Amino acid sequence: MEEINALLGGFSVALSPLNLMLMFVGVILGIIIGVLPGLGGANGVAILLPLTFSMAQQPGGTTSAIILLSCIYWGALFGGAITSILFNIPGEPWSVATTFDGHPLAQKGRAGAALTAAFTSSFIGALIAVIMITFLSPVVASFALKFGPPEFFAVYLLTFCAFVGMSGGNAAKTVASMMIGFALAAVGLDSVTGTLRLTFGFTSLLKGFDFLIAVIGLFGIGEILETLEEGLAFKGASAKINAKVVLETWKELPKYWATSLRSSAVGCFMGIVPGGATPASFMSYGLARRLSKDGNQFGNGVVEGVVAPETAAHAAGTSALLPMITLGVPGSPTAAVLLGGLLIWGLQPGPLLFVEKPDFVWGLIASMYLGNIAGLIVVLTCVPLFAAILRIPFSIIAPVIIVICAIGAYTVHNSMFDVYLMVVFGVVGYAFKKLGYPLAPMVLALVLGDRAEENFRNAIKGSQGDLAVFFSNSLVGGLTGLALFLLFWPLIRTLWRALLGRRAA
Amino acid sequence: MENGTDRSAASTRAVEIGVAAVILLFGLIVVIDSYRLGAQWGDDGPQPGYFPLYVGLLICISSSVILGRAVRNSALAGESFVSREELKKILTVLLPTVVYVSLIVYLGFYLASTLYIAYFMWQLGKYSWIKIVPVAAGVSIVFFLIFEVWFQVPLPKGPLEAALGLN
Numbered sequence: 001m002e003e004i005n006a007l008l009g010g011f012s013v014a015l016s017p018l019n020l021m022l023m024f025v026g027v028i029l030g031i032i033i034g035v036l037p038g039l040g041g042a043n044g045v046a047i048l049l050p051l052t053f054s055m056a057q058q059p060g061g062t063t064s065a066i067i068l069l070s071c072i073y074w075g076a077l078f079g080g081a082i083t084s085i086l087f088n089i090p091g092e093p094w095s096v097a098t099t100f101d102g103h104p105l106a107q108k109g110r111a112g113a114a115l116t117a118a119f120t121s122s123f124i125g126a127l128i129a130v131i132m133i134t135f136l137s138p139v140v141a142s143f144a145l146k147f148g149p150p151e152f153f154a155v156y157l158l159t160f161c162a163f164v165g166m167s168g169g170n171a172a173k174t175v176a177s178m179m180i181g182f183a184l185a186a187v188g189l190d191s192v193t194g195t196l197r198l199t200f201g202f203t204s205l206l207k208g209f210d211f212l213i214a215v216i217g218l219f220g221i222g223e224i225l226e227t228l229e230e231g232l233a234f235k236g237a238s239a240k241i242n243a244k245v246v247l248e249t250w251k252e253l254p255k256y257w258a259t260s261l262r263s264s265a266v267g268c269f270m271g272i273v274p275g276g277a278t279p280a281s282f283m284s285y286g287l288a289r290r291l292s293k294d295g296n297q298f299g300n301g302v303v304e305g306v307v308a309p310e311t312a313a314h315a316a317g318t319s320a321l322l323p324m325i326t327l328g329v330p331g332s333p334t335a336a337v338l339l340g341g342l343l344i345w346g347l348q349p350g351p352l353l354f355v356e357k358p359d360f361v362w363g364l365i366a367s368m369y370l371g372n373i374a375g376l377i378v379v380l381t382c383v384p385l386f387a388a389i390l391r392i393p394f395s396i397i398a399p400v401i402i403v404i405c406a407i408g409a410y411t412v413h414n415s416m417f418d419v420y421l422m423v424v425f426g427v428v429g430y431a432f433k434k435l436g437y438p439l440a441p442m443v444l445a446l447v448l449g450d451r452a453e454e455n456f457r458n459a460i461k462g463s464q465g466d467l468a469v470f471f472s473n474s475l476v477g478g479l480t481g482l483a484l485f486l487l488f489w490p491l492i493r494t495l496w497r498a499l500l501g502r503r504a505a
Numbered sequence: 506m507e508n509g510t511d512r513s514a515a516s517t518r519a520v521e522i523g524v525a526a527v528i529l530l531f532g533l534i535v536v537i538d539s540y541r542l543g544a545q546w547g548d549d550g551p552q553p554g555y556f557p558l559y560v561g562l563l564i565c566i567s568s569s570v571i572l573g574r575a576v577r578n579s580a581l582a583g584e585s586f587v588s589r590e591e592l593k594k595i596l597t598v599l600l601p602t603v604v605y606v607s608l609i610v611y612l613g614f615y616l617a618s619t620l621y622i623a624y625f626m627w628q629l630g631k632y633s634w635i636k637i638v639p640v641a642a643g644v645s646i647v648f649f650l651i652f653e654v655w656f657q658v659p660l661p662k663g664p665l666e667a668a669l670g671l672n
Contacts, residue, residue, distance in 0.1 A: 228594050229591045403618045407652065
């Protein structure tokens with residue numbers, strides 16, 4: 001098999017001593033980030049991204065840099081489970097479903113079992129998703145090599161329509177948040193015509209808005225403000241975990257193989273759709289509750305109720321990287337930040353990456369296997385240490401996190417203006433979160449705005465302004481059609497139900 | 506609620522309307538600027554305002570929908586967006602943060618950060634100075650070692666670093 005050979009090549013890249021060390025450093029940093037309030041996968045990676053600029057310039061350095069950053073992501077995914085189970089505080093939105101059964105288990109004194117189940121099923125979910133990435137991504141990439149501007153724009157359209165149709169929230173707010181992202185992306189020098197857009201004479205706006213600043217402000221400062229309002233004290237269960245508990249839980253886990261498989265499938269599928277990790281975790285929790293023998297026990301602390309959402313969330317978080325590396329379309333805010341990293345290092349994400357930089361792509365994929373193994377080892381052995389971080393008083397940890405955010409915002413372009421902007425984004429993030437505006441579409445639009453616009457322009461330039469170019473052949477037509485279908489999915493579903501209801505009556 | 510502690514500072518409806526109005530204004534600015542740049546079909550393809558025009562229009566439409574819904578939904582008026590107590594807590598963090606980021610230019614990153622952390626511990630944590638000084642200074646020294654020495658990423662410095670000869 002061609003993929004196996006390529007993957008073995010990737011392992012030889014990822015197994016160098018430097019890369020192995022970076023993997024553990026990344027995972028540990030990631031878990032700390034995942035545990036801390038105000039820091040999560042997206043802004044944690046954004047803050048550390050500038051530190052990789054010099055690393056990426058060395059030969060083979062981009063692979064090391066992406067290994068470091070992607071391992072921070074895996075670590076953050078693991079870390080989210082720790083706070084959900086021990087402190088009933090979901091570190092990330094997709095950990096919310098983990099609190100339903102994870103925290104009751106911890107209160108019953110079975111924190112060790114809950115943590116072991118969460119970490120192990122996260123690992124299994126990620127593993128299944130990586131296997132899927134290994135075999136599916138070359139296929140998707142070679143398929144996407146045929147894409148021209150209309151197809152790429154249709155893929156972007158699909159991404160954004162999926163957000164509106166699948167998120168289940170307030171559609172008007174999703175659209176508003178997304179379009180603000182697009183508008184902010186348009187600020188500054190227009191790369192095609194060289195005119196200044198939306199700058200209104202302010203020189204600080206010439207460079208436009210960097211999405212890294214937006215991510216740090218929206219998710220970092222915004223979250224600190226929100227946490228503050230909810231109260232400053234974290235009251236947690238103790239994190240006792242030892243080899244005996246781990247082994248006993250592992251003996252119990254094979255019973256839930258059906259739940260694991262189902263949740264992985266839900267996760268892999270939903271992860272490719274942007275914003276999918278959170279709905280995937282809720283969906284698989286719901287499915288497990290309905291299909292399990294002990295369904296009525298869900299919510300009181302059953303291990304299966306931890307297995308389902310964790311497997312799905314981690315599978316979705318991992319498979320979000322599939323469209324990122326093959327099409328250049330990130331499936332989650334963190335994947336968007338990683339994509340931004342590739343662009344800064346001078347790599348063009350997309351199908352050509354597989355042809356031009358096989359070492360990079362396969363090194364990354366191999367590091368996904370190894371990084372998740374590293375993550376599992378680290379979390380199982382060091383949980384109490386990480387839980388202790390949350391016992392640091394908020395009045396110390398909060399200013400330290402804001403200082404870290406400020407440093408991160410400054411180092412992106414060495415500009416103080418960015419630090420001020422970060423505070424503004426923080427206030428916006430707080431207000432938006434409380435009013436139910438989703439933040440992920442804004443970040444994705446900010447990252448993809450320029451590329452989406454460029455492809456849109458090139459596409460309609462080729463067709464002399466005729467929008468029918470987006471239906472000109474079966475490929476682009478199918479993508480556009482699917483996008484419109486997803487956009488109107490809530491409407492279609494309502495109509496469908498009404499029709500069915502009438503027939504039943 | 507009439508008791509002073511958790512009286513609402515603003516209803517969800519008021520904030521919803523306010524935010525939607527700001528977004529609508531932003532959308533209008535985008536639309537107007539797109540027209541200024543030219544949002545039509547030029548000699549060699551779409552003009553620079555072509556794409557932003559639609560973005561701006563969608564912002565206007567979606568924010569109008571949100572605005573309209575909030576105006577009609579009187580249930581939201583009784584819902585508290587933020588209580589006075591919560592607002593006070595948020596401002597005790599937000600205002601020092603604004604002061605902190607504006608002080609960085611004058612004092613440098615490290616001194617400003619030390620003062621900021623110290624203020625937090627003093628104001629919110631009610632720690633004694635014996636604990637505040639080592640923690641606040643220690644964190645800044647650790648950051649200095651990480652960024653200036655290890656990663657060699659220079660951060661803005663001020664009079665303190667100049668006096669110590671660390672520039």
